[in-house]
Amino acid sequence: MCGIAGSLGPGIAAEALGRRLAAMSAAIAHRGPDADGHWADPEAGIGLAHTRLAIQDLSAAGAQPMVSACGRWVISYNGEVFSGAALRAALPGHAWRGHSDTEALLESIAARGLEATLAGAVGQFAFALWDRRARELTLVRDRLGIKPLYWTARAGGLLFASELGALMAAMPRPEIDPEALAAYLRLGYVPAPRSIYAGVQKLAPGQVLRIRAGGPPRITPFYDLAAELEGIGAGERIADPAEAEAEIEARLSEAVRIRLISDVPLGAFLSGGIDSTLITALMQEASPRPVRSFSIGNPRAEYDEARHARAVAARLGTEHTELEVGEAEALAVVPGLMAVYGEPFGDSSGLPTLLLSKLARAHVTVALSGDGGDELFAGYNRYRWFARLAHIGPVPGWLRRAAGGALTRLPPALVDRAGRAAGLAGAGRRVHKLAAMLGASTPEAALEAAVTQWRELAPAPELMARPAPAGLDPVGRMQAMDLAAYLPDDILTKVDRASMAHALEVRVPFLDHRVVRAAFRLAPELKLRGGRTKWILRQMLEKRVPRALVERPKQGFAIPVERWLGGQLRPWAEALLAETDWEGRFGLAPGPIRAAWEAHLAGRADHGDRLWTVLMLAAWAEGPGAGSAVAAAPLADTAG
Structure with missing residues (x-):
C-alpha cells in the first residue's frame, strides 16, 4: 500500500x-x-504525488508516479491488484519493464481501456490516472471501499489524497459540515460521500470520477453493490449445505491464495475468532512454511482474546507472536488517536487495531485479516436478534417498546457483572442495543436502532442513504446496508488508518468481490441457523480446528471503555468535556453530554460508547487547526 x-x-x-x-x-x-515520487506538467496544471510502500517489485521499475510505455498515461496508485498475472496475460508480446502490479494495471489501461481493465481487476485500490492527450484526470476507488480517496473541487480544478491531512496541507482548512457532524454523532463515523469538512468528499466505493481542467467533475460507477446483489437470479441461489460449503471454500481459498503474492514478509491478524481463524487456516494450507500470526492480549480476562488466538495458533502450527498490552500502555495512546484518523472517529477498537498493527509491522510488511466476514455471513448480534424478533411480529409495537424500556432501565453495573461472570464483556451495552431494536418492524429501522448513539444531540440525517437491494431477505437487507456503509466507513477506515500509520499493508480476502457475490447467493438459513451466526463458515472451520476452540460468544475487538472512563481516563475525559466549547465550536447543547457523563460515573447507565464518540470529537478538534465553528462556507481556492 x-x-x-x-x-x-x-x-x-x-x-x-x-x-x-x-x-x-x-x-x-x-x-x-x-x-517519495512526484510528476508534474505545470502547463496542463496537473501534479501527482506518491509515497511508496514497496510490496511487489521492490526495484525502481515499480516506482511511481509511473508513465505508460506509450507515454500517454500517468498513474499514482495505492493498493494491490492481485490479478496482475491475468492482466499481463491479456497483453501477449508486451515488453515489460518489471513485475509490479502497478505496471500491469497501467499497461492494461493503455492497451485495453479503463473499463475493461477494471472489470478484470481483483484487488483493493485507489488511484489517479492522467490522460496526457485528453488532459483528463480520472480517480478510481475499489468496489468495496477498502482503500480511501478524498477529493475536493476547486476553482477550475481539484485536489485529491489518500488522507485528509494531505488535503489540509494544500488548502485553507474548511468549516465543519453540520450534516456530517450530525451523522457522526449518531453513527460514530462520517459516512461517505461526506467528510467532516464542508466541500471535501470521499469518493464512494466502486466509483470513477473524471475531470478536465476548467470543467466540473463527473462521477459514474464501475461497480454498483446494490445492482450486483439484485442481479443474483433465483436460479443462482444455493440452498444445499454441501454445495454452499464447496462454493464458499473454493472462492475463499482462491481469494486467500492470490493475496499471498508478495516480495516482502507477510502474516495474519489472529484473534482466535471464526473469521481470522479461517483466514489463517487457509493461509497455512496455501503456504509452504509456517504463517506468522499476531494478536494483542489484555490482562483482564473478559477482554482478552489472546488466549484463544494462542490455542488456535498452536493447532494450526503458525509462528505466533502476541503482546499483552497493559492498561497504562493502551491509555497512553488515547490522546493521539485522532491524529491517526484525520477526522472524528468513534470506534474504540481503533486503539487495539493500532497496537496490533505496530506489533505486526515489527515482523512483516503485509498482514491478512478476517474483516468482512461478519457482514457477508451474518456474524453480528444485531442480525441474530432481528431474526428472532421477526418471529414475534404479531406482538403489538407498544408492548415491544415497553419491554425495551424495561431492559433500558436495568442497572448497567448489574448487567455487566452478570456478563463478566459468563465471560462476556460489555453486556450492558448489548442489552441496551437489544432494547432499542425491540420496537423496530423493518430491517432499516432495526439497523438504525442498533447503531444510533446520540439522538438527542443530532437531527436524524439520511443514515440509510444507500437503499437496501431489493429481493433480499430481511437479515440480508441489513447485511447489504452494513456492507455499503458501516464496513467501508467504519471497519475499513479503522484498519486502513491504523495499519498505514505503521506502514503495514492489510489484505482482506473476504472482500474479494467474487466471494461477496457467492456469499449473497446462499440461502439465509446457511448463515443464521439454530441461533448460530456464520453457520457455513463454522462448518468449514470444524474441518480444521476443534469446535471448542472457536465456539464462544461474539466479543469483538473490544476495549473496556466504560471502565476506563470511570478510572484512569477520568481526569483526561473530565478536562476535555469541561474545556470544550460544545455550543460555540460544534453548535451542540452541552447539557445532554454532561448528563450522560454524570449518569455514567454514578453507574446509572453505561454511556461508554456514546461518551467515547464525543470525546473523540473533542480530541480531534484539539488537534492543530482541526476544528472550527459549524458553518457551510465555500471552499477557498489556493491556486498559485
Whole structure:
C-alpha cells in the first residue's frame, strides 16, 4: 500500500506546484516510507504525488508516479491488484519493464481501456490516472471501499489524497459540515460521500470520477453493490449445505491464495475468532512454511482474546507472536488517536487495531485479516436478534417498546457483572442495543436502532442513504446496508488508518468481490441457523480446528471503555468535556453530554460508547487547526 495525492488546476506556477506536492506527500509519508515520487506538467496544471510502500517489485521499475510505455498515461496508485498475472496475460508480446502490479494495471489501461481493465481487476485500490492527450484526470476507488480517496473541487480544478491531512496541507482548512457532524454523532463515523469538512468528499466505493481542467467533475460507477446483489437470479441461489460449503471454500481459498503474492514478509491478524481463524487456516494450507500470526492480549480476562488466538495458533502450527498490552500502555495512546484518523472517529477498537498493527509491522510488511466476514455471513448480534424478533411480529409495537424500556432501565453495573461472570464483556451495552431494536418492524429501522448513539444531540440525517437491494431477505437487507456503509466507513477506515500509520499493508480476502457475490447467493438459513451466526463458515472451520476452540460468544475487538472512563481516563475525559466549547465550536447543547457523563460515573447507565464518540470529537478538534465553528462556507481556492 502507499499514499497518493495530487492537484489539478489552471494558473499555478511550476515552483508553487512542486511545493504543494511536497507538502501533500509529506503529510502521508507514513503510508509509504520507501520512496517519495512526484510528476508534474505545470502547463496542463496537473501534479501527482506518491509515497511508496514497496510490496511487489521492490526495484525502481515499480516506482511511481509511473508513465505508460506509450507515454500517454500517468498513474499514482495505492493498493494491490492481485490479478496482475491475468492482466499481463491479456497483453501477449508486451515488453515489460518489471513485475509490479502497478505496471500491469497501467499497461492494461493503455492497451485495453479503463473499463475493461477494471472489470478484470481483483484487488483493493485507489488511484489517479492522467490522460496526457485528453488532459483528463480520472480517480478510481475499489468496489468495496477498502482503500480511501478524498477529493475536493476547486476553482477550475481539484485536489485529491489518500488522507485528509494531505488535503489540509494544500488548502485553507474548511468549516465543519453540520450534516456530517450530525451523522457522526449518531453513527460514530462520517459516512461517505461526506467528510467532516464542508466541500471535501470521499469518493464512494466502486466509483470513477473524471475531470478536465476548467470543467466540473463527473462521477459514474464501475461497480454498483446494490445492482450486483439484485442481479443474483433465483436460479443462482444455493440452498444445499454441501454445495454452499464447496462454493464458499473454493472462492475463499482462491481469494486467500492470490493475496499471498508478495516480495516482502507477510502474516495474519489472529484473534482466535471464526473469521481470522479461517483466514489463517487457509493461509497455512496455501503456504509452504509456517504463517506468522499476531494478536494483542489484555490482562483482564473478559477482554482478552489472546488466549484463544494462542490455542488456535498452536493447532494450526503458525509462528505466533502476541503482546499483552497493559492498561497504562493502551491509555497512553488515547490522546493521539485522532491524529491517526484525520477526522472524528468513534470506534474504540481503533486503539487495539493500532497496537496490533505496530506489533505486526515489527515482523512483516503485509498482514491478512478476517474483516468482512461478519457482514457477508451474518456474524453480528444485531442480525441474530432481528431474526428472532421477526418471529414475534404479531406482538403489538407498544408492548415491544415497553419491554425495551424495561431492559433500558436495568442497572448497567448489574448487567455487566452478570456478563463478566459468563465471560462476556460489555453486556450492558448489548442489552441496551437489544432494547432499542425491540420496537423496530423493518430491517432499516432495526439497523438504525442498533447503531444510533446520540439522538438527542443530532437531527436524524439520511443514515440509510444507500437503499437496501431489493429481493433480499430481511437479515440480508441489513447485511447489504452494513456492507455499503458501516464496513467501508467504519471497519475499513479503522484498519486502513491504523495499519498505514505503521506502514503495514492489510489484505482482506473476504472482500474479494467474487466471494461477496457467492456469499449473497446462499440461502439465509446457511448463515443464521439454530441461533448460530456464520453457520457455513463454522462448518468449514470444524474441518480444521476443534469446535471448542472457536465456539464462544461474539466479543469483538473490544476495549473496556466504560471502565476506563470511570478510572484512569477520568481526569483526561473530565478536562476535555469541561474545556470544550460544545455550543460555540460544534453548535451542540452541552447539557445532554454532561448528563450522560454524570449518569455514567454514578453507574446509572453505561454511556461508554456514546461518551467515547464525543470525546473523540473533542480530541480531534484539539488537534492543530482541526476544528472550527459549524458553518457551510465555500471552499477557498489556493491556486498559485
